Amino acid sequence: MHARVTAILVARNGAKHLERTLEALSRQTRRPDVVITVDCGSTDNTAELLAAYPPTHFISADAGLSFGEAISAAVRVIPPAESDREMLWLLAQDSAPEPAALAALLGELEIAPSVAVAGPKVMDWDAGDYIHEFGQSLTPGGATVTLVESELDQGQHDGMSDVLGVSAGGMLVRHLVWQQLGGFDPALPSADDSLDFCVRVRMAGHRVSGVAAAKVASAGDGVAGSSGSSRGRARRKRLRAMRAAQLHRRLVYSPRWMIPVHWLGLVPLAVLRSFVQLLQKEPGAILGEYSAAFAAAFSGLRVRAARRRFGATRTLGWASIASLRVPTAEVRRRQALRRESSLTGVNGEVPEIRFMSGGGAWTVLAALIAGLIVLAPLIGARTLTGGGLLPLSDTPAELWGSIGYGWRDIGLGFVGGADPFASVLAVLGSLTFWAPSFSLVLLYFLALPLAALGAWLAATRLTERASIRAIAAVLWMLAPTLLSALAAGRPAAILVHLLLPWLFFAGFMAARSWSASGSAALLFAAIVAAAPSLAPALLVVWLIAMLLSGRSAMRFIGIPLAALALAAPLIWDQGLRGNWLALLADPGLPLPGADVSVWQLLLGFPSGELGGWTPLLETLGLPGVDASVLVPVLLIPLAVLGLLALFLPGARGASFALLTALLGAGTAIAASQLFLTSVGGQSAAIWAGTGLSLYWLGLVGAVVFALRGMHRFAIAPAVTAVVALVIVVAPLVAALPLGTSVVAEGIDRIQPAFVSAEARTDDRVGTLQIVPQPDGGILATIVRGPGATLNTQSTLSSTDGTLTPREEELATLAGNLASRSGLDAAAGLADFGIRFVLLLPAAVTATGPGATEAVTPAATETAGRTTTALDGNAALSPVGDTVFGRLWQYEVTDAPVASAANGAIPGNAGGTLGLVFSLITVLVVGATVLLSIPTGAGPEAVRQASRDAIRHTAKARTKENKRIAKAASRKRPAPGFRPSAESSGAPAAATTPDTSPGTETGARSEEHDHAQ
Template identity: 45%
Template sequence: MSPRVTAIVVVHSGHGRDGSDHLSGTLSALAAQTRPADRLVIVATGAPDSVLDTARGFAPTQLVTAPDTLPFGQAVALATRSLPDLDQDELLWFLAQDSTPRPDALRVLVGALETAPSVAIAAPKVLDGQDPSMIASFGQSVTRFGARVDLVSDEMDQGQHDHSSDVLGAQATAMLVRASVFRELGGFDPALVSFDGGLDLSIRARLVGHRVAVAPAAAVLDHGDGVAGPRRDTRASTRRRNTRLARFSQLHRRLVYSPAWALWLHWLALVPTALVRVVVALLRKRPETIAAEIGSALQAAFSRQRLGEARRRLGRAKTVPWSALAPLRISWSEVRRRRRLRAEDDVPVIASERSALRFFDGGGAWVVLASALLGVALVVPLLGGGYLAGANLTQLSGSIGELWRNAGFGWRDISVGQAGAADPFAVVLAVLGSITFWQPSAAVVAIMVAALPLATLGAWFAMVRLTERSAVRIVGAILWTVAPPFVVALADGRLHAVLVHLLVPWLFYAGTAAARSWTAAGAASIIAAVIAASAPSTIPVLLLGWLILLLVSRRGVGRLLWTIIPGLVLFAPLVWTQGVRRGAWLSIVADPGLPANNVTPSGWQLLLGVPSGDGLGWPQLVQGGALPDVIGSLVLPVAFLPLAVCALASLLQRRVAIAAPLLLVGGVGLLSAVVGSHLFLTIFGATTVPIWTGSALSFYWFALILCAGITLDGWRRGSAGVAAAAAVAAAVAVVPVVVTIPTHTAALTAADGRGLPAYVSAAATDDPDTRTLVLRPRGDDTLSAVLVRGEGETLDRQSTIVATSHIATEDEARLAEIAGNMVVASGADTAADLDEFGIRFVVVSQLAAQQGANPAAVAAQSTQIAAVLDANAALSAVGDTDRGVLWQASEAAVSQPVPTIAAPLRAAIFIVTAVVFLAALLLSAPTVSSRRQAELHPRSIGQVRSVESMTSEKRMRRRDRAARRRHRADRGRRATASSTRERRGRPTAAAPAAAPAAIGSTDEGSATGGVIGAARAESASSPSEDAAEERSRDDRPSEDDARDPAGSAEDAPVADATASTADPDIADAPTDAEGTAGVGTTAAAAADTDTHAPDEARVTAAPGSAEEPAALTDAPADGDTPRTGSAPEASANDDNETNGEER
């Protein structure tokens, strides 16, 4: 007598994401079963009234409702509690609203349990409801660490797995379970939502001594609503949710299955393991899984109640040791093999053209070498002292610890000091100084020496994005190297402007690929943050470029959003201090570094891209000579005319869609320079100076060069002469500035690394808190007083908070009062005044406090001040030094305590910044996979291609999909044909087959354990047959194909030549975390020769497969060892040989 079957249907919304009525289809299919269910129980949790009305229309035995949406396992438990009269031999069939069974599904499942009493759970073949020809899930297993492995998934169903039977587990969708076993096991684990519920139930059934089998003839369509199994759609939110649930299910099962002595070890390792996996996810360019990794680890760590219940449930029922399940697990070698095959299968059949880089044979290396020689000739003569100084350049602190302390949030120990955020540029300096940790200032010297070749190299690679012509790349590199903003910044010693100029080309190179590559997005985010930190006035240009990329990119919005995150984190403390607390929002864009006397250039000089007000020295050079003075003013317009003409002509080229945004960015760069020249923010002496315009003009010049490159690339005639004229004219224009560097007339000079007299530096070596009062006469009976700590001013200690503070603080006013009392005869207590600020030394500097001061007046004022200080009893004269006249306090000064900032706040800012930039660094690290993906795209952007050489991206994607479908179909057809030949008893040329291997055996002499072996053979179909099959699968030729018959005809041979003979069971199966594995048993191989391909199609057949598929019957009495049928599988040697030939 057939047992009673109770069908339990769990309903949530009743509809799919697309609005389709899945519940009606499921209930209709249930009513149409050839072997109908005896009872129907519908569990509607959180379902609307319309769904309840639909359920009532099918007259269920019971309709159980719940106001809130419950997971599948909890809904099933609710249904079973409403059925107190369950028979001992009753069967439970678990369905979801989107599980549509084929008419004979229940009959086959019931038959599987009736013919094999030891089988407690029978699972159907789950097909994709959107494409019933594809298998969604067919059996599951686990790795040694418990990661779920779908044995068959996302594979075309052609009967190649119809010999499978015993498995470790299966998806919960439509599985048929004996009611007695289900009650013995305690039902589904309520902690498992839509992942691993069926697998966990199957494993517990195995541990009780029962078998779990799959019934290939029973098919159920799953539409992917996410009720009983994972939700299937292409949305990013769904992928993140599935990743989180899958990882939590794995961790939860690991904690449940672990022995008591290892439980705490696993629990303690949850968060550290999650952090390691986060790093791996960043290296694999999968940052979208970070939240899922951390969230699932925390969820698993703090769900102790459910964990305890699950462990008690398992402990009460378990009677079989874990070792009995070992043959059904997946070995690491099998996981690696499947990963390798999957990676090979992920390579598109049709790829884009990618030209050679031609850096050496195209002349790029020679131009870089020439720039390097020029840079060495210019800067090396200045290295006598080992350091460099300039307009706003000085040495760095002597230790890495000091560098990083100055880069953090806290006390800014400059002059009298202020509390607040460090400049973002201080972080850049700390990183640079850490590279040459033995001498932090050496990194600055190295950058200034290598600036010319680095600029040439960056510009050459930037031109790679626009043109394939080597001559145009070289011209662009030369123009960028001799750009006036760069040459002037180098001669003035403006490190921040030099860094901006060096990084702009690389930002363009990485930014243009950021939408499609996490590697490029990570690199672009770091470069953009460094540029913004070095020159905050360029932030408007950076934001405009970012917005343009967002508008023109159809995908990769998340990657583009990431590119601004590091910059926002880096500037957040400064924005809080300057903007929110002080209300000085414009001060955020002030230049970092030492305050310098920036001269405001005229409007026409800015239009020419010249940041200095002296016309690059040409007016002074011509003045007083034989030529008219007007010639000096005309040199620059004439020299830059070819570049300007070529840049504007880009609007008439075919790639105007690229040229127009570039010119827009360049225009904003010019506008930023104009606005910056009128923003007087930084205090220099007694005046305020404007923002340095050179950094914004670098963007302006870069846009002009790129647009000129577009024009020259489009001109095939006469472009060489125009390019040479533009390069030579631009190089000649900057000659007066270049020659000032080796002739020691530029602001960039050699330095010995000391800002104070040697006597003070020696004392500061022993006591870094030594404070020195530096007095600089102005020549007009006023002076400047600066309090310096340690060996002198350093670049990393500078702060725009102090430099842009136009209102003196109480301490600054008090210091000015003390300085005034010291330089005149007064009755003030100098000793007490010095002790108030911990001043140990006083220096009257030989340098004037402001440029343009009368030297004679300054000298007279210095002499007067020296006489007053000599008469001061609180000071003892040390003498004249190379830095000025020095006095020392007669009484030892007491070191003043530095105000402390909340340590947790400082640490939190540092940790957040470090984590964000570490993530960006890991994302930017190139990997084999990222390089392979990059090679699928052309180097140049917006390149116009002929129809013959390159099809459109849309056609390429369509052809690739068609080739993949044909690829899978060919493998499945070969496997099915080989299986059919074996079942018909086709003679083989090999020795008799060996005895069947144990389930999941990993013996080297047998086939790989736990794998459904499918026959591997080369397809005997001709290219014409493949082409016909592609046309039938692709419905009809597209318009592009109709216009390009040659392109359509090439599809068949391309796909056929690249087809892989990888195992159809695994090649396309996506994995959860550990890869995929097959089901059932495989046996030692016996070769079979395909008469259609005698040299290539050597296949193996499993014993017993020549007759009929093995039935789901009990094993002999010596144990419940399952007897399973298995499909044939190719030998490893054949696999390697065939794949090698195809590649």
């Protein structure tokens, strides 16, 4: 009896590929007996193309129909099957069969009556010699596995026939079996619809066969099966559909007693898998993971219907298909092989950094030696003091306890958000967990080599020349802003300068790598935490990068989120105060400084005095040498190189670098005019040095572009600029040896020995510290236990210009102690829990722009008056002079005192709000950390990379063929001459040059284009 074949072609807005499919269908050596076309609500000319074929039946259906539902609608217009020789051939708009495809599929079913489904070898639409998909299976855990995909077809899989499943597009199925099984499961609209059907076919006692001789081209439009598009939205939708299909099948295939176990594990498993997806660099799949889990959890009716349908036709046990499953180890092996071959083809070879052979190691080693020489006076130090330097807490637990939202142990204490910089210090201090404060010492000694390393690596993204990389490292290491921060004792500014090149290094690759994107987010958060004033400029750079990244924008969009999560508690508190501008205040110990002119900032000097040249020349007394002329002249070569980059190859990249420099300069100038914090009677502006670091980064980047564009003429101007810069920063480099730096070796304690000994038995003992101010007033602060630490400082305190009633009481007490008032201070001291009074040295101030800081006569007079008053106070016993100042003790005679109540930290100080902020921070920052770990691409990324590589190859081949054809058309052959295959050029595969980004030339070209 002659087999009867009904071809069903489903289309939805498929005019782009439909003409080729219809033509291929009409050229079959074995033509279908009946052709049914189904148009699913197309808005293009798909319906006209289908009607013009012409089909036996034309169905206009709803746009929301899935492929399986469209097939079922088509089956209803033909009579029910009466024998197993009636076949259904399932096609989509992008299923273009080769002429012998139907004959080969039909032959498989006719030869083997046990075979109920035959599937073709699905080939790539553009690259017809590549296998798009051939055969499907399951892992022991139920995950879908494509047996062959994205491989060059060399006949290596032609022996494969017995499979667990085949693709829906091009599938030939016995109509009777389709009828008995009820077609595709309506709960599987795209992903796994054919695999599930084939599993049910197998469990009903039939076989499924893959027919290598039958070839059908597929473009992955998403009508039959999931869309193969690499666009973010389509990819996320595909991942969601795949996961939803897997969960649905799990609930359908499981024994009845296992369903509650699977149901209860849906959401917890989604949480665990979300961490895995971050490690696999698939953050876009996380929302789909939760969506699929909740959809499966509340799809009882669909699961029940599918289980009923499955149970009605099942005749075999799961052991019958065990041999057709793919072991997990085999899946991993295939993924590893595919990852190795595919990602190289898509992303190109990563340019070799050549750190050892390219001079990077020698550059960093030289910087390390220079750093040891410059910081020789600090060798052997365990802690540092001076400027904004304070010790860190004694243990990592105390460091991490000072972050988030909770008790801020400053002065009288308050509940509020910690500065994000506390988190940076917690990480830094944990590196030397045995002595957290020692990490600041290491920061100083490693500052120069780390600066050189960061700049050298950042330069690798812009140039392959080792000499230019070394020049960039030296220019960045000798930046006046870094050396000024080292001399002034500003650890936050040092960290900013060290991290900025790494942010560029990671951000440059963020468009192509989720790991780089995660690293850039962490670096962005650390930089903004250390220098909040840089946030506006960095956000502008981020916005520009995101707008220029095209389809990679999703990898940039989340970069600021970690910084926002860290700052959320502080934003909440400053927002409640209405003091939004205070969010830009420098973290750490507030440091009042002298006003610096704009022109000195543009020269790169955040502390004035032209980097120390002004006082140095005054001391040397050299006639005719003016620092205001000498320094700008020496910096001219650097400025000329930066501007020259705009007129050389790579001007686009140089323009972006100079824009960055402009943003940094603007930040520095604006910051120097913002006075947001105060120390006693002195206000402190935001330090301009962090803005100048960004300014210097852009300038160095422009210099690199200029030197790269000058080719072999670059060495002389580069050496000139470096030598001139060395002369310019000489006073800053020699600040420690010359004694002009405020940084010095610290001691193991930050309180007098007498107080430290008392703090060992009572860690809440109070010390009233009094500092005479330049205007003649005093600054009074209560310090608990062993003393203040850097990680407990808070801008909520330093930017608050109001006094609470309790603070006013303390001010009254301190004022009476500092003068002969006759007031009995014992009650006040006991009320505040004060056991010691420490008179610190008077605060210094600068009398004018660039002037040397000194103690004012008013401060000296206040110090003398306070000393006399404290000596004459009957409630205090003098202890004596200490390295920190003069100390007095209050002897407690009344047996209970209020010190315990005043000094104790309230329980659950952060409350529910603290818990909420902690959860947000842990989730966001934790996810960013997982994303930043370079674990390699996940299975879906590897699969997509393989397919993109094939498309890239096909496009390159098509382009080359068109070029050859165009060139051939211009040539007029001689009379009687007919071009042969040999004379007109070799086959395309042989003549096509290797334009893949994986080659060295392609990689360099890609890097050059990105840089420009």
